[in-house]
Amino acid sequence: MIWRLALAFAWAQAWAAPPLPALETEGAVTVSGVSSGAYMAVQFHVAHSASVKGVAALAGGPYYCAQGSLWTAYYNCMTPGAFTPLPSVASLREKTDNLAKRGSIDPLVHLASSRAWLFSGTHDETVARSVVEGLQAFYSSYQAVTVVVRDKAAGHAMPTLDTGNKECSVTQPPFINDCDYDAAGALLQHLLGPLSAPAVAPGGRLEPFDQRPFGGHAVSMDDEGYVYVPKACATERCRVHVAFHGCRQGRAVVGDQFVRGAGYNRWADTNRLIVLYPQAIARWWWTYNPKGCWDWWGYSGAQYHTKEGAQIRAVKAMLERLSEKRK
Numbered sequence: 001m002i003w004r005l006a007l008a009f010a011w012a013q014a015w016a017a018p019p020l021p022a023l024e025t026e027g028a029v030t031v032s033g034v035s036s037g038a039y040m041a042v043q044f045h046v047a048h049s050a051s052v053k054g055v056a057a058l059a060g061g062p063y064y065c066a067q068g069s070l071w072t073a074y075y076n077c078m079t080p081g082a083f084t085p086l087p088s089v090a091s092l093r094e095k096t097d098n099l100a101k102r103g104s105i106d107p108l109v110h111l112a113s114s115r116a117w118l119f120s121g122t123h124d125e126t127v128a129r130s131v132v133e134g135l136q137a138f139y140s141s142y143q144a145v146t147v148v149v150r151d152k153a154a155g156h157a158m159p160t161l162d163t164g165n166k167e168c169s170v171t172q173p174p175f176i177n178d179c180d181y182d183a184a185g186a187l188l189q190h191l192l193g194p195l196s197a198p199a200v201a202p203g204g205r206l207e208p209f210d211q212r213p214f215g216g217h218a219v220s221m222d223d224e225g226y227v228y229v230p231k232a233c234a235t236e237r238c239r240v241h242v243a244f245h246g247c248r249q250g251r252a253v254v255g256d257q258f259v260r261g262a263g264y265n266r267w268a269d270t271n272r273l274i275v276l277y278p279q280a281i282a283r284w285w286w287t288y289n290p291k292g293c294w295d296w297w298g299y300s301g302a303q304y305h306t307k308e309g310a311q312i313r314a315v316k317a318m319l320e321r322l323s324e325k326r327k
Helices: 002-014 036-047 070-076 089-101 108-113 129-140 183-192 257-261 264-270 310-323
Strands: 029-034 052-058 115-119 145-149 158-160 176-178 205-210 224-229 239-244 273-277
Touching: 029 036, 029 183, 036 052, 036 239, 036 310, 052 183, 089 108, 089 129, 115 129, 115 183, 129 145, 145 183, 158 183, 176 257, 183 239, 183 264, 224 264, 239 264, 239 310, 264 273, 273 310
Parallel strands: 029 052, 029 239, 052 115, 115 145, 158 176, 239 273
Antiparallel strands: 205 224, 224 273
C-alpha cells in the first residue's frame, strides 16, 4: 500500500507544471477581471489597495456586495429588483470602513489615488448595468479616478478586437466576443497611463505553473495557473497585471482560450508587463462552486473578501513569488 502511494505521488510530481518563476518584478500591481473575476479583482484591490494601484471590472459590482450570501450574490448583486435591491453604497461603505479599522483590509486612503475602469455591455443580461453603476458609485465615494464604458453592444463576455465568438452580443462560452473593441488595451491604458502600441502578435512566453503551493482544490483553485512573460521581462524588471477569468472560463473548461485570447498579451509585450492568470476550478463538495467561479460570496470562508481570504492570500503569494530575485 505504501509503495502505491509513493508511486502515485511520484507520478503526480512528474506531471506537475513547473514552479512559478521569480522575476524580480517592480512597481505597483494592477488587476482586472470578468464577471466573478471582476468581483474578485475588486476584492483584491480593496484588500490590498496600498500595493494595487488600479482595477478593471467587466460586469462586476461593489465590494462585499454579496455579504457572505449566495442568495444575495445571485439576486441582489447580479439582477437586482424591487424585492432584491442592490445594497446601498452607504451600507457597503460602513462595512468597508469597519474592515479597514480592524486591519482586515488596507487603509482606504489609498483608494483616492487609485484608478478604476468599469464595463457593462448593452446586451449583458447576466449582470445588470445598475450593478456596474453601483460599483462606480462605490469607488467614486472614495474619490478613485473612475471610467465606465457602457456603449458597446456586448453580451456577458470579454470584448476583443477580433477573437472569440463572432457575434458581439452573445453570452456563451468561452465568454470572449469579437466586438471590434480592445477592452484589454482600453483598461490597461486607463490603469497604467499612456502605453506603447501593442505587438502585432504575442512574442513572449505563456507558461503554465504549479498553482498547488498557493491554494488547492479545497478553496476551488486549479492545479495549474498561467503567467505570460514578454521577452524583455525574462531579464529586465517589469510590472505585473493580474487577470481573473470569469465563471466557466478557467482552463478546466475552455483550456487556454482566455489566457491567449482576452487581449492582454500583445500589450504586455511592448510595455514591460507580466500578466498573471490565476485559475479557479469547479467544486461540488467541501466548497460548492459548480461553475468554477472566483469566490465573491463566501464559499471559501467568512473572510473571503479580506486579506485573510484563502484565494486572496493565494494570489498575493503568487505576486510575492514573482517579486523575488532571479536565481
